[in-house]
Amino acid sequence: MKAIVDCNSFYCSCERLFRPHLDDKPVVVLSNNDGCIISRSDEAKQIGVEMAGPYFKAKPLIEKHNVATFSSNYNLYGDLSWRVMETLRTVVGKENVEVYSVDEAFLNLENFTNDDLYKVSLHIRETVEQWTGIKVSVGVAPTKVLSKVANHLAKKNKIATQCCVVLDTKEKINIALQKTPVGDVWGVGRQYANKLRDEWGIYDALQLQQLSEAFGKKHLGGVVGERLIRELKGIVSNEMEDELVNKNDCYYQNVWQPCYRY
Template identity: 50%
Template sequence: MSKARCFALVDCNNFYASCEKLFRPDLKHKPVVVLSNNDGCVVARSKEAKTLGIKMGVPAFQIREQLEQGKVLAFSSNYALYADMSARVMTTLEQLAPAVEVYSIDEAFLDLSGLGATQDLNAYGQHIRQTIQQWQGISVCVGIAPSKTLAKLANHAAKKWQKTAGVVDLSCRERQRKLLALLPVSEVWGIGSKLSVKLIKLGIETALDLADANPAFIRQQFSVVVSRIVQELNGESCLALEHVAPPKKEIVSSRSFGERITCKQQMQEAISEYVARACQKLRKERQQAKQLSVFLRTSPFSDKQRDPFYANNISQALAQPSADTRDFLSLAQTLLDRIWCDGYRYAKAGVMLSDFYDEGVYQACLFDHAPALPRADNLMSVIDQLNRSGKGKVWFASQGMQQTWSMKRGMLSPQYTTHWGDLPKVT
């Protein structure tokens, strides 16, 4: 392994809450939380909300008094806003680093191999922070290290300790070991809660204990994956940067309903909406799918006397793989007819596309007689372009007009960057 191997992890701070504050200067120093689907639980908190002791995942009704008194401001999840701001941040990182791996909506790994020989990496991390702050208005922290696992821990330290000024460089082995000694083994990337319990029973309580463990012993007790983590903690890079995200093996589109569904027509609209979303994602991946699954269920948490439980799912394959929404809409309605039962109050439904093929590589059977609809690719492309433009929406009639079943988002902020009507106005 080259000694010049170096990675950085750039992570946006309180990303959802930061996006909500970005276009609301009046909220600069105020506690803000973002709620999950149907405004159920807290999924993001500003640093001021964390200071108030609001926990991640707490149900919204438990902080209702603070919301009603105006001590905390809540927003519904604005996925369009977050996705667009994420794309802007990632585009900026691609201009600042030789190679970028987008790890999640608010995280990216950078390959900085060789840069340490020509410039100070801590200063480079500060340059990344300042550029993202200036260009996108989003605060980030940067962790730098010779392996991705160490970069993750460096980023954790940059977030936890203010004296780091948002950047931690673990190029030095002595600094690596000092930090590893301070962190419990559960903080290591790839070590979940169940695995950490097993490690602690073996006397491995800190990240440093794991780094000092014998890789062969760890491989024998756990797996080769955990033994690689040991190597990564010692600065040996075992995880390469993924320049191209691996293709998805399946696409799921599902939501809990804002109101219980008892009418089959409403369920047909919901399933059609989920099919349309899934197919749009499929085309974005430049893939075609052959298998469609439809599932629905009532709430497992309802009173069984009043709301008896029912759940079902069904799958079927098309004659040929397709990315045409119309093919899957037709099949979805057929599948729904087979599993729908009257008399239940449905809480959730969804669809899954699977059995993927690259465009143009499927070898049709001699007896296949289901040619694609004429000019299907052109039609789907036009629909996708219109729906991404922010100027309007095009949808299929089966998706319905009112969609009263859709999830509750009573505190939704405007789509400041993706919808013409929501563009901020300067007066």
Template identity: 65%
Template sequence: MQDISIAANPTNILFEEVPGRRSFKAIVDCNSFYCSCERLFRPDLKHKPVVVLSNNDGCIVSRSDEAKKIGVEMAGPYFKAKSLIQQHDVAVFSSNYNLYGDLSWRVMETLRMLLGASRVEVYSVDEAFVNLPEMEEREVQDYALHIRHTVEQWTGISVSVGVAPSKTLAKAANFMAKENKQVSNCVKVLLSAEQQREALQSIRINNLWGVGGAYAAKLINMGITSAWELRNMSVAWAYKNMGGVTGARLIRELRGEPCIDMKEPLTTKKMIATTRMFGAPVNSISAIKEAIATYTSRAAEKLRRQHSAAGSITVFIVPKAQHHSADFHHGTALSRYARLPGPTAITHELIKAAVQLVDELFEEGSSYKKAGVMLGELVPDTAIQGNLFVPPAGNRNRYLMNMMDNINFSMRDDILKFAAAGTHKNWKMRQELRSRRYTTRWEEMFEVK
């Protein structure tokens, strides 16, 4: 790269203010993220096919490139692919969210250290948009490679980088980079009009970011099959046929006009939910209550972490479809909502309300496959109105919750829990093939012999 000065910290690349330099958008996307996390601690799997399964080991949610080549389908049921997986000796893992969440944080923190926190927008667990510093076009390719190599060196997770004048074009560039990693070296830059034309002509409309399945079908029926054809439609046409401002903005983005700004990090959620599939169908109300109490405890921890309190709670349970019965709910979620006496973040107060809703929902003789809890009407915990009829000693509950959270965070695995959550938990989600939580559990650390 030219005209680049390196600061004392060699990871911080500083660009001087020079006329003619421009700022570009980029997206950094982890390659087969869950599989990459598993391979990080299993170097013997580096060039072998790997797949990761969804909750309860039901479906395939991540595939390495080698697994894709042998025909393992994304989102396909595991039992259907089992013979193909065994035939090719594919390594199979249950989802290990503790490991994936920690490694995701390390990737995002690396980007923040390289570019500054204000330039990084975490888009998903394995993707982040970034605002690149101002630079000349000839410097962009090298800088994108620098980002890629630094992330891989610091975290062990391989990434692809797409760069363009707008977010939508950056996503298109990233799609191209991942399509043929050997040719692209996992980096694709779309700056010139010719580069953008060639890329958009090769991208099918259903693979374009911002075009959902319904709109893709509609556009194909109208004869628009590529991103380039959509790009050449008028803004007025898009406003009329693609959802008003959203469609018009998409056309401008495809033309290289940045219309989708970087978003501020979302630190406070407006609703908190915890849901899980059961490891096996559950048909007893006591087991359902244990599960709901456990999920409520987890949601309450999230609530306190963002210093909020909930004014309402919703509980739902999902019946297992009864093929022999035409009048039962066929797997449709059953839910109940309740307003709380006052906003609270106290776990046992939320559990009390939640298990009462289970009494209203549960039907004797039925089996259930999933349950969940949602906390709504959230307010800052500093804005809770006091109650003249509750003695000040009631505030001890808040200190108790803080103590529980601190102990559980440091010791892990909910070493302190409420009795309502049970001890045996036969209903827990299946994770029979889960790897060790190498980065978040002392007793499961990676061993070098």
């Protein structure tokens, strides 16, 4: 089984670390030159601050609700990212960690039995929080694409799931896929989501899973689409890649690049 560990509202969490009075207050972080909103705390999401929206447009809402607003500090985020990744390497072994972005890593959990996976996920979440102060969500499933689905659900229901969701049976996977709009599937962009909905009436990830691999290949970008369908069916098609252990590796150098994902 594989896990994806994803930091919750990563940039906002980094800013909050040194300002605990903001823990339950709305927080946003702005891109270079304060142009756009690139990270929002749950409280900021709840009052309707939009992701990647221009700051000037959101300003009235931000002022009305007294949202704490920060310019981005990529040195800080890079440093905390490093600590989170090091913690994960300590917990599951460095050969089992594949850093995916500044605030996300895939883990190989092959060494654990299925019965232990929820406990392992909780342990990972708690250890990262204890050692770094950063809250994370953990999604576990047979493939990377499905682990992303699990992570999404963990984030959406933080209290009920304790930020950990394990999809270890076909039934759980199918229920999860049914709850997931097709546009929320990892690798399905807005264009493909629109096309799937308008041309083929595919609204949720379960419908997408039931399509053939040939359909994926023909209509969803060739081999990438084929792999996507296979991963949704629970067949591993995106293998773990070599991790970026060295702090000088490209992803740390690119940490400054704003991206909606954080």
